[in-house]
Amino acid sequence: MEGECAIFNDVISLIIKSVKKLAFIIKNSSSKVKQGVFAIVAVIAIMASLTFTGVRLAYKVNYSGNIIATVSSKKQFDDALALVAGLVEGNEVSSVVEKPNFSATMTLNEKINSTNEVATAIIDNTDEIVKAATLMVNGKAMACADEGFINRALNVRLNRFNDKKFECTNHFVKKVECVPGYFMVSQLDNNRKVEDIISSLSVVTEVNEVxxxxxxxxxxxxxxxxxxxxxxxxxxxxxxxxxxxxxxxxxxxxxxxxxxxxxxxxxxxxxxxxxxRGTLRNPATAAEMQQASSAGFIFPLPTGTWSVSSYYGDGRGHKGFDLRAPSGTSIYAVANGTVVQSGWNGAYGYCVIIEHTNGMRTLYAHAKQLCCSVGDTVSQGEVIALVGTTGQSTGNHLHFEVIVGGRNVNPGPYINIG
Ligand SMILES: [Zn+2]
The missing domain is CATH 2.20.230.10 (Resuscitation-promoting factor rpfb.)
Incomplete structure (x- = not known):
């Protein structure tokens, strides 16, 4: 604003100077013709200086109590009004636009508003005209409301059927658009109607289930x-x-x-x-062989019924031999002795332990059924139990151990395998 005042002052002082000079010349002139010529020259000079400095006559527009724009002519205002009428949907614009008052003013060229700016100023200062949007479905205008409201409602509808666990994409079956524009307040629909229209729109949701x-x-x-x-x-x-x-x-x-x-x-x-896993089976020492053969054991299962499924020491520090055999196969006492255990023994399942002479014991585990009791004296070859898969076992087999002086030994040499 200060810049504008400074230019104004310059212009005015220039005009005053020019007028004073001309007045002096005219005053000292003798001829009326000369005076006339000087007067015309003076007017041209003033006009030229005004044009040169860009100052010109314009009109301030007083619209509904506010100065809303500066126009070069009243026609420019009418042009702006025509523009507004074209922008606003509906044909009652003229009925809501007030009559402006114009006041003449001297102003710089660049201070004059463009017709578009004047149109915008008219819209901004007319309460009956608002910026809103049309909800279009397949090219047909369905409702008119606040643009933000329509877009939010469309977004809620679009995401209505999303599966939150997965990535989803969606679209409306029909072509749905929200087209912004200017409207008469009387044209706006209430939000409820807009919501009803939007909630009836069909939505296709694609879910990527991963x-x-x-x-x-x-x-x-x-x-x-x-x-x-x-x-x-x-x-x-x-x-x-x-x-x-x-x-x-x-x-x-x-x-x-x-x-x-x-x-x-x-x-x-x-x-x-x-x-x-190692496969090397250490051969029994001569002493072990000697001890084993002197024990005189027989094989604990009938011939032809068994196969070895796990050796002594296999992988996990196996304490005996696993002899696979069908369920119910007879288990024999490998030598005479006394039954010191016949019952459930945790991971061994149903289990029999027989005490022999020389502090030797033999153990028979995972039995299906026990055929002796603690304290029984049993003879070599007597059926003491039947093969099963009780306790910690994955199939029918006899787990057989030989214990000498309280320590497990390789049963292999005792029953002639390994
Ligand atoms: Zn075993």
Whole structure:
């Protein structure tokens, strides 16, 4: 504003100077013709200086109590009014626009508003005209309301059927648009009507159902014939993998219309566990052989019914031999003795222990049925139990141990296997 005043002062002082100079010349002139010429020259000079400095006559527009713009002419205001009439939907614009008052003013050219600016000023200062939007469905205007309100309601409707667990995309079945514009207040619909229209719009929702499943790792046994049978070591630790399946589900207003498997991909491959297990069975020493043969044991199962499924010391410090045999196969006492246990024994399941001479004991585990009692004297070959899979066992078998002086020994030499 200060700049404008300074220019104004300059212009006025220039005009005053010019007029004074001309007045002096005219005063000292003798001829009336000369005076006339000077007067015309003076007017041209004033006009020229005004034009040169960009100052010109204009009108301030007083509209509904406010100065809303500066126009070059009253026609410019009418042009702006025509522009408003074109911008606003509906044809009653003229009935709500007030008659302005114009007051003449001298102003700089650049202070004059453009016709567009005047139109905007008219809209801003007319309460009956508002900025809003039309809700269009398949090209047809359905309602008119605040643009933000329409967009929020459309967004709520679009996301209505989303599955929060998965990534979803959605769209309306019909072409839905929110077109901003200027409206008469009387044209606006109430929000309830807009909500009702929007909540009746059909929505297609596509859900990308992604689910992860654990892939268990496998255990691979690597046999090593240089390591003893009691050797077992994890060479590679097992790591579970992850498999991901993707399914595309299409819903119409939340009702599933199609479901398509997009396949399965291994996101993390499992790493198989590798266990090195020794297979070398240490041959019994001469002393052990001697002791074993002097014990005079017979085999604890009938010929042809059994096979070895696990040796003494195998992998996990196995205390005996596992002899696979059908359920119900007779188990024999390997020598004469006294039954010191016949009953349930935790991981051994139903179990018989016989005490022989020389402080030797034999143990028979995982029985299906027991055929002797504690304190019974049994003879070599007598049926003491039947093969089963009780206790910690994964199949029908006899777990057989030989205990000498309270310590487990390799039963192999005693029953002629290994
Ligand atoms: Zn066993």
């Amino acid at each position: 689910s992860d499943v654990v892939i268990p790792y496998e255990s691979i046994i690597e046999e090593n014939d240089e390591k003893s049978v009691d050797y077992s070591k994890v060479k590679v630790s097992g790591v579970s993998g992850v498999s991901r399946t993707t399914k595309k589900v299409v819903m119409l207003n939340g009702v599933v219309k199609s479901s398509e498997d997009l396949g399965e991909t291994v996101v993390v491959a499992p790493v198989n566990e590798v266990i090195v």
